[in-house]
Amino acid sequence: MSELFVARARNVAARMIGGEMMVMSGRDSSLFSLNATASILWEAADGVTPLSRIVEGRIVTAFEVDREAALKDAEELVRDLAGHGILTLSETPIEP
């Protein structure tokens, strides 16, 4: 099974405020509030760490959830965020 790499899109602005990660798309000014899981993925989305390793190291341990289920949920989440243009996905590492 191929790996998935995620990176924060370039044309976005993001900031944590009141414990909530807010992200605005520079493309169409859409505003997103990320939940705890999405915030972890967002912060870890460096383009070079495989999603599976992010899930294993940051999600499974923090939330004590099943690895396979967590990875499936994370893939759905990052694909959704990528659809909104705030994350970039690739099967190979993403150069900064």
Place this chain on the structure above:
Amino acid sequence: MKHRADIVIGGVRVAVVTSSPTFIAMLQERYAGFLEAPGAADFEFEIDVVAPREDAPDEDVRVYRDAGLWRIERGDFRASLDPVARRGRIRQSENPYSIDTVLRIVHTLVLAREGGFLMHAASALRAGRAYLFAGVSGAGKTTISRLAPPDAALLSDEISYVKRAGAGYVAFGTPFAGELARAGENVRAPLEAIYLLAQGPRNLVEGVAPAQAARELLASVLFFAEDAELVRTVFGAALDLVERVPVRRLTFVPDARVWDLIGREEQAA
């Protein structure tokens, strides 16, 4: 012969030059409290007054960069602005709405660079402090403005002007009127608090979580440009505002006593 009007809002001077004396007379009436004698302008626009277009499409305004110029366009006007030379041109018919839109947009572009905004909000000055009342249409901006006590100066019932000043913010009066059809007073004061308006069965002031405050304020910010860099700038500036100025929810009944609550927390502190 050229005629000129210098319209100064938020300390930014926009000179409007045209050969139409009736257009200038219209501006002098509309922006009466915000005119100054000709001086060194921050921006200068030459107006080409043309016949109104019968077939002008009813479309949203577009603001975009093109070959170093800002283009501002809607069915009823075409404008361009050279941000380096700070000079522009507007082609419009003799109506106040087109120039009003261009002025608002020029100010949003200027303010975005300075950590400020134009916002869909009423604002008023009382006892040397400014208060801003944001909300969607029908939330009560006009009502709270109408209920303002005699010792309060209305800055705007519709479009408020907020500019960064050191560690805080200053609110300025604007001529951009809403349902009251009355320009704000040309005065300024430090911004003390922001109220997110809601009408309800009783008067109540409540705290608002910072992220929620940011969401609602961002929805109130006037911003038109299709420009990713400016979007990021405005986003950061809005969150800065939330972190520096108290944001509260004000639920109120349409009764003048609501003004007893305005600024009470700040005075108590």
